[in-house]
Amino acid sequence: MDIEKFLLDKVTATVTSLYGEVAPEAIQLQKTRKEFEGDMTLVVFPLLRASHKKPEQTAEEIGQALVASTPEIAGYNVIKGFLNLSLSGTFWGKQLSEILANPTFGQGAPTGRHIMVEYSSPNTNKPLHLGHIRNNLLGYSVSRILEADGNQVMKVNLVNDRGIHICKSMLAWQLFGHGETPASSGLKGDHLVGNYYVAFDKAYKAQIKELMAQGMDEEQAKKEAPIMKQAQEMLRKWEAKDPEVYQLWQTMNGWVYEGFDKTYRELGVSFDKVYYESQTYLLGKSIVQEGLDKGIFFRKEDGSVWIDLTADGLDQKLLLRGDGTSVYMTQDLGTAYTRFKEENLDDMIYVVGNEQNYHFQVLKLILSKLGYTWADHITHLSYGMVELPEGKMKSREGTVVDADDLIDAMVETAREMSQELGKLDGLSQEEIHDICHMVGLGALKYFILKVDPRKTMLFDPKESIDFNGNTGPFIQYTHARIKSVLRKAAEAGAVPATQIDGTLLVPAETALIQMLTEYPATVKAAAANFSPALIANYVYELAKSYNGYYHDFPIMRESDPAKQALRLALSATVARIIAAGMALLGIGVPERM
RNA sequence: GGUUCCGUAGCUCAGUUGGAUAGAGCAACAGCCUUCUAAGCUGUGGGUCGAGCGUUCGAACCGCUCCGGAAUCACCA
Numbered sequence: 001m002d003i004e005k006f007l008l009d010k011v012t013a014t015v016t017s018l019y020g021e022v023a024p025e026a027i028q029l030q031k032t033r034k035e036f037e038g039d040m041t042l043v044v045f046p047l048l049r050a051s052h053k054k055p056e057q058t059a060e061e062i063g064q065a066l067v068a069s070t071p072e073i074a075g076y077n078v079i080k081g082f083l084n085l086s087l088s089g090t091f092w093g094k095q096l097s098e099i100l101a102n103p104t105f106g107q108g109a110p111t112g113r114h115i116m117v118e119y120s121s122p123n124t125n126k127p128l129h130l131g132h133i134r135n136n137l138l139g140y141s142v143s144r145i146l147e148a149d150g151n152q153v154m155k156v157n158l159v160n161d162r163g164i165h166i167c168k169s170m171l172a173w174q175l176f177g178h179g180e181t182p183a184s185s186g187l188k189g190d191h192l193v194g195n196y197y198v199a200f201d202k203a204y205k206a207q208i209k210e211l212m213a214q215g216m217d218e219e220q221a222k223k224e225a226p227i228m229k230q231a232q233e234m235l236r237k238w239e240a241k242d243p244e245v246y247q248l249w250q251t252m253n254g255w256v257y258e259g260f261d262k263t264y265r266e267l268g269v270s271f272d273k274v275y276y277e278s279q280t281y282l283l284g285k286s287i288v289q290e291g292l293d294k295g296i297f298f299r300k301e302d303g304s305v306w307i308d309l310t311a312d313g314l315d316q317k318l319l320l321r322g323d324g325t326s327v328y329m330t331q332d333l334g335t336a337y338t339r340f341k342e343e344n345l346d347d348m349i350y351v352v353g354n355e356q357n358y359h360f361q362v363l364k365l366i367l368s369k370l371g372y373t374w375a376d377h378i379t380h381l382s383y384g385m386v387e388l389p390e391g392k393m394k395s396r397e398g399t400v401v402d403a404d405d406l407i408d409a410m411v412e413t414a415r416e417m418s419q420e421l422g423k424l425d426g427l428s429q430e431e432i433h434d435i436c437h438m439v440g441l442g443a444l445k446y447f448i449l450k451v452d453p454r455k456t457m458l459f460d461p462k463e464s465i466d467f468n469g470n471t472g473p474f475i476q477y478t479h480a481r482i483k484s485v486l487r488k489a490a491e492a493g494a495v496p497a498t499q500i501d502g503t504l505l506v507p508a509e510t511a512l513i514q515m516l517t518e519y520p521a522t523v524k525a526a527a528a529n530f531s532p533a534l535i536a537n538y539v540y541e542l543a544k545s546y547n548g549y550y551h552d553f554p555i556m557r558e559s560d561p562a563k564q565a566l567r568l569a570l571s572a573t574v575a576r577i578i579a580a581g582m583a584l585l586g587i588g589v590p591e592r593m
Numbered sequence: 594g595g596u597u598c599c600g601u602a603g604c605u606c607a608g609u610u611g612g613a614u615a616g617a618g619c620a621a622c623a624g625c626c627u628u629c630u631a632a633g634c635u636g637u638g639g640g641u642c643g644a645g646c647g648u649u650c651g652a653a654c655c656g657c658u659c660c661g662g663a664a665u666c667a668c669c670a
């Protein structure tokens with residue numbers, strides 16, 4: 001049951017009977033801050049206009065009337081203009097009973113909406129790095145959250161598998177590779193290809209330097225460098241489907257996909273469908289034609305097609321090159337159109353870095369100018385960069401954090417830490433592997449997802465590896481410890497309660513139950529705001545509160561079986577909600593750790 | 594210069610539609626393992642919520658102006 005709604009009805013009725021009709025927004029209910037006594041608080045300031053009395057007096061009157069009319073409200077106190085209401089133990093007992101009886105607590109009712117979430121979207125010329133990790137974790141988590149909110153979600157990846165940058169890797173491999181393969185080198189495919197991308201850049205820079213030494217200016221040297229011309233020639237051959245180039249392209253991309261798949265598996269993310277730009281890059285031309293027919297786009301003398309957005313405070317934007325080939329915007333218009341049509345979408349979410357804010361602003365604007373109402377259902381889930389203590393990550397300067405290295409380091413640290421604490425004694429190799437993987441990745445995922453996506457975040461390798469405090473492992477630990485207590489209780493023959501006697505509840509317990517009742521609303525808010533951070537912070541608060549409770553009320557030392565049964569039921573529910581919340585973040589919770 | 598975003602404790606971050614004395618974690622300091630897992634718990638210190646003005650009973654939150662930072666404004670993707 002929605003407690004706020006329940007109280008809202010009661011309070012509205014009471015206020016109306018005391019002072020007559022008031023505007024709905026004048027009734028302001030909120031959770032009571034923990035330094036005050038009570039569960040829910042009515043802010044009476046907005047009601048003074050109707051009551052014509054002082055704040056304290058108004059609160060007093062409403063409090064008295066509420067207690068008299070509503071058995072669920074056990075008492076009240078007034079502090080300045082705030083009426084703090086305490087709900088009865090019976091009421092909270094009933095709340096917990098409802099959660100116990102509902103195995104899908106927090107799962108929203110089906111909305112019937114189809115939502116596509118596009119994320120990851122890598123280039124096939126280099127391995128994934130920390131920035132991609134943020135993208136992948138966000139995309140996956142948001143998908144899970146939208147699902148939990150009752151939507152039908154399709155997770156898709158759009159792989160950028162074509163263009164000059166792939167040709168650079170291919171060319172360098174031809175020139176310097178000596179037939180090296182992932183199998184022969186022992187390298188992960190994406191790393192192997194990435195190495196050749198770097199090799200290209202190195203050779204290219206050397207050639208530029210040489211040309212400049214011969215007296216050419218930098219601008220021209222960049223254009224005239226032979227290796228660059230070769231790469232451009234290769235791209236032309238690719239577009240003409242030259243068999244040899246095409247074959248090499250397929251082989252090297254295949255290596256990269258194998259590498260990416262491994263990283264995705266390690267991260268625990270997945271896709272329902274993968275699009276490839278090599279198959280979609282020609283889309284959108286019919287839309288360009290449509291825009292021309294409708295007079296929304298215009299053609300310049302050289303044949304290129306543009307839209308003028310200066311009236312909207314933006315610039316003119318190119319939609320088709322003079323030679324008739326498409327640009328990024330062209331294909332994005334096309335894919336958006338195709339997807340909404342083919343997949344019958346209600347919403348489309350793009351998880352893409354904030355460097356493309358402008359692009360998506362323009363994309364939406366063009367689509368709505370063309371009269372497509374679904375343009376309003378496109379959301380660019382924009383996220384900030386991940387920075388390192390030394391500053392920005394720059395692949396050219398080698399200051400990137402490689403995704404695979406980072407994952408390995410996290411798991412390894414989890415292993416060392418666990419070993420040091422003696423947590424792994426007596427476990428099988430397989431159990432040890434699973435736990436260390438869950439904890440290491442849990443630390444990484446939680447660290448990234450707990451911050452607001454819009455913000456540029458700082459990744460300090462030393463601090464992120466911390467497993468104490470507001471971290472994934474802390475939450476996993478709380479879960480594991482509850483599970484441990486439940487196992488001990490089962491051995492001793494103690495059974496969790498199925499019906500809750502509210503008269504036994506202590507304040508620490510009603511507070512926990514209240515937090516539990518907030519889970520569905522939190523999921524809803526997270527879905528509405530595309531914010532895993534809301535879930536992360538909720539789960540942390542829940543775990544933290546439980547830890548305090550755990551120390552004050554040891555379950556197995558409780559002599560009253562009824563109280564013990566109640567505590568077991570409450571603990572099990574907390575563990576369940578922690579696991580559910582963490583699942584929305586893509587984080588697993590071990591049974592022991 | 595235009596557009597968009599960010600600025601909260603020494604550091605990393607929370608702060609729900611405007612509400613009470615602005616919260617966590619890390620770092621520092623002081624306690625707590627013979628009792629269900631100490632990856633834990635309890636306590637102390639630490640703030641001009643970038644600055645100013647306005648809106649109102651009330652502003653970290655809303656509006657305006659300024660300061661600082663980021664991204665972007667390609668016949669790249």
